[in-house]
Amino acid sequence: HSPEGFDCVINGEYQVSCLRDGSEVYFPFSFLKNYFEVYGKIVSEDGEERFEWFHSYSKIYHPKGKYDPKGVFMYFDNYNVEVRERVKCITASEGVPVSTQWEPRGYFYPIQIAQFGLAHYSKYIAEAEPNRLVLEDGDRTKALWFVADGASFTRKFLTDINNFVIEFNTQESLNSKGIELKLSESLTDFILNLNLKFESNGSVEVIVEDKEKKSNFHLFYVCSDLWITSKGNKIFHGLGDCNSWRRLTRDLLVDLQKGQSLSEKGKRILRSRARVTAVIFRGVGYADNITLSSSEHLAHFYDAADWFVKHQDDEGGWPIDVKRHLGAGVEDLDAGWYSAMGQGQAMSLLMRAYYSSRNEYYLSAALDAVKPFQALSEDHGVKAVFMDKYIWFEEYPTQPSSFVLNGFIYSLIGLYDVAHAPDSMGSEARDLYIQGIRSLKAMLLLYDTGSGTLYDLRHITAGGAPNVARWDYHSTHVNQLLLLSTIESDPVFATTAKRWQSYMNGKRAPHN
Amino acid sequence: HSPEGFDCVINGEYQVSCLRDGSEVYFPFSFLKNYFEVYGKIVSEDGEERFEWFHSYSKIYHPKGKYDPKGVFMYFDNYNVEVRERVKCITASEGVPVSTQWEPRGYFYPIQIAQFGLAHYSKYIAEAEPNRLVLEDGDRTKALWFVADGASFTRKFLTDINNFVIEFNTQESLNSKGIELKLSESLTDFILNLNLKFESNGSVEVIVEDKEKKSNFHLFYVCSDLWITSKGNKIFHGLGDCNSWRRLTRDLLVDLQKGQSLSEKGKRILRSRARVTAVIFRGVGYADNITLSSSEHLAHFYDAADWFVKHQDDEGGWPIDVKRHLGAGVEDLDAGWYSAMGQGQAMSLLMRAYYSSRNEYYLSAALDAVKPFQALSEDHGVKAVFMDKYIWFEEYPTQPSSFVLNGFIYSLIGLYDVAHAPDSMGSEARDLYIQGIRSLKAMLLLYDTGSGTLYDLRHITAGGAPNVARWDYHSTHVNQLLLLSTIESDPVFATTAKRWQSYMNGKRAPHN
Numbered sequence A, B: 001h002s003p004e005g006f007d008c009v010i011n012g013e014y015q016v017s018c019l020r021d022g023s024e025v026y027f028p029f030s031f032l033k034n035y036f037e038v039y040g041k042i043v044s045e046d047g048e049e050r051f052e053w054f055h056s057y058s059k060i061y062h063p064k065g066k067y068d069p070k071g072v073f074m075y076f077d078n079y080n081v082e083v084r085e086r087v088k089c090i091t092a093s094e095g096v097p098v099s100t101q102w103e104p105r106g107y108f109y110p111i112q113i114a115q116f117g118l119a120h121y122s123k124y125i126a127e128a129e130p131n132r133l134v135l136e137d138g139d140r141t142k143a144l145w146f147v148a149d150g151a152s153f154t155r156k157f158l159t160d161i162n163n164f165v166i167e168f169n170t171q172e173s174l175n176s177k178g179i180e181l182k183l184s185e186s187l188t189d190f191i192l193n194l195n196l197k198f199e200s201n202g203s204v205e206v207i208v209e210d211k212e213k214k215s216n217f218h219l220f221y222v223c224s225d226l227w228i229t230s231k232g233n234k235i236f237h238g239l240g241d242c243n244s245w246r247r248l249t250r251d252l253l254v255d256l257q258k259g260q261s262l263s264e265k266g267k268r269i270l271r272s273r274a275r276v277t278a279v280i281f282r283g284v285g286y287a288d289n290i291t292l293s294s295s296e297h298l299a300h301f302y303d304a305a306d307w308f309v310k311h312q313d314d315e316g317g318w319p320i321d322v323k324r325h326l327g328a329g330v331e332d333l334d335a336g337w338y339s340a341m342g343q344g345q346a347m348s349l350l351m352r353a354y355y356s357s358r359n360e361y362y363l364s365a366a367l368d369a370v371k372p373f374q375a376l377s378e379d380h381g382v383k384a385v386f387m388d389k390y391i392w393f394e395e396y397p398t399q400p401s402s403f404v405l406n407g408f409i410y411s412l413i414g415l416y417d418v419a420h421a422p423d424s425m426g427s428e429a430r431d432l433y434i435q436g437i438r439s440l441k442a443m444l445l446l447y448d449t450g451s452g453t454l455y456d457l458r459h460i461t462a463g464g465a466p467n468v469a470r471w472d473y474h475s476t477h478v479n480q481l482l483l484l485s486t487i488e489s490d491p492v493f494a495t496t497a498k499r500w501q502s503y504m505n506g507k508r509a510p511h512n
């Protein structure tokens, strides 16, 4: 005998085509995956096929040791913020991402910028030294430059920076030839890094070839405030102020991808098909230390940290200039709100920048960032109080309060990092951290559904269905608890992390 | 082609034998039912077989109208408390159930007694008038009695009760013949109801025949404080005080079942196989109004209400004389605790007894039952406070507080019933009810897991995994909210009930 088709009636509501073999009835995965929201597919290994069923799609990263305010930030060495679709581009003026998540024209989102910086810092710590090829430094390494008719090119010692640099003087027009460095076919890295200063309205052009199509993309970095624009195979990033020395670090593949996305969403050239073929300068200016690397994490990290130093306001905050609609029953946040998570992640970033550079202004910015934690949400701060009892720091300082869990814990990690500032400078942060941990211990299990976690407590404050965390937020919760378990003695963090992780494999809390 | 065996790997942990048919993979229900705890079976209808899948096994009862403190209590007309296995017996002394749930020797559990009474009250309202056959009333209906040698039998007018009764004087020995009434084979009812008074240590015996086996069971109601005992086919219930007039109402099949269970757990003679063949009196005494009925709900109801009047203590409570172990992290309750649910259900019962009888002592007991709501759990009351803010009434007044949801709502219903007492006698209950509803509105969604409900909040107060409500408690939550939605204007009760009911069909709250 063999299995036969059989009708299955689901909760008296609808019918599914099953198979029956004796007393056993078999349900199709196409039904199960929707009914239970599980995952799975047929996989093949060594010619053997099988079906792999997964209860969740997320991953847990077990910390390797005690959390260190100077070390890798959680598992952020696995993050790649800039390739996310909701990142419009990395600005060439400040080297930070622009978000389009809640506003398609784009805006600076402190959380995203901090995560970009923390990811690069963590990769810097976790990864091996990059390949780094200096193409031209005006001094020890000299490249062969093709100089257009009527243009000039020299190498020159500048006393203000005490260094040999290249000096060029060409037409500004992007159609003109400029001075051009053609690159060897053997180069396979895509991080361009150089020092740059224009005396005029100049530009840097980088040509990237699609090896398969034998066609070229042209990346232009121009003296302008624009973020990104494209026209055909030309992609433009604005350098902002061109007339002072600055270091420009570009992930050329990211710039290319973002440019391509402007015309065709999600399109992305494969690394293996791309090759950097030329660097061209136009206008009047100087360049130095032109380098192609496999990565320049520290440079990206400092770009992010510098953004926070530059854009911190008088209240110590980084206002978010986009309206935020959280959901029914919760008032929208008007542009200009602070986020405890944004503040916290910035603090984690800035403390690392301070430790790594010993520049006091990073420390100072991190200490100032604590201020919004002292003010209630309705007073433009980030503090909420649960049931008049437990102080909470709000990722979204809404009315009524929303009590987003992961944002709160990120803010606690930021406070922890500042709490460890030298001398007793971190005492204010330390007090807030201690209060926050007390709240977290009291409230953590409010997020436990017995088979997953809740993203926030808006159902308690605003009514309606609980807002269940999708698996990647759930795994963030687990990862955060695992981190806290390395710095807090209360076993609730490790115990809860373990149970919450088991939910990802379909385990459930017992019922009575 | 036909479906073939296929290996399925579950979360990388273990393997299940599936079927594959092209790109569709089928999972056996034997796996699914354990993994997801769903229910189902093959059913046959009109010769057609199909599989019926159920997400839950419980039922929702939609209220027919606004909740009425004088009416049917929820859906308790569907309850049959006495047949539950954890009911040791219905005492013949007071006509109330004895629980063995947490203590095998048995104890009086106010909640069970109240539910027994409320179930019978609700059946009394909801059901049609019973069959009722008077066998002997000493006056208008006279039966044929077989009188043993040396025994006497007369019909006599007693001035103290102003009624004709039968008088008997026989040996006390249960082996003696007594006076016997043989019953017609046409009788199919099993509720025996009579007035009774002994001058000596007498007894009532009822013979129930197993028609198939042609064997007899002997139910003895004896002058003793015992609850129930058995010896072979003889089952003994104690009448308590025999020497005053009292009304005895016995469900003979229940008495038989409880007796059989003493020797063989769960054994139960089928109604269709049983027949009452004789009633025998022994000793010196009187009887009257000997009746066999299909039901005597009001008699059982008053037995329960009278128990509450008789056993209420000076603090207005019904102490529960059994230790209660709730779970890890929660201190055991020592014998003598009050339950807000016990108080509340008693109040619902007593108010109905008052309305139905107009006996003031029922009202008075109901009003006194409010007192333990004013005292905190640690002060032998039933009041807890959630996060120093919301007053709660505890089914189990534990340390730390447990915040059992269904028990709290039952207590609120009891308060509501007393709040509607005549004049302004219910004002104290009304204030407590209003406070309780305020807490319930604020805390209700703490129990919502997005796919079911929690039984209590012990995970918040004592730590550990949330205590998920099994489906019958979940459906109780839904039924309770549906009741509240008929007396409270806040839409949260109906909205939440609807969502919670949808969970029973596998629906889930959305994730982000």
Ligand SMILES: [Ca+2]
Residues within 6 Å of the ligand: A137, A138, A139, A163, A164, A165, A288, A289
């Ligand atoms: Ca140089």
Ligand SMILES: [Ca+2]
Residues within 6 Å of the ligand: B137, B138, B139, B163, B164, B165, B288, B289
């Ligand atoms: Ca009579």
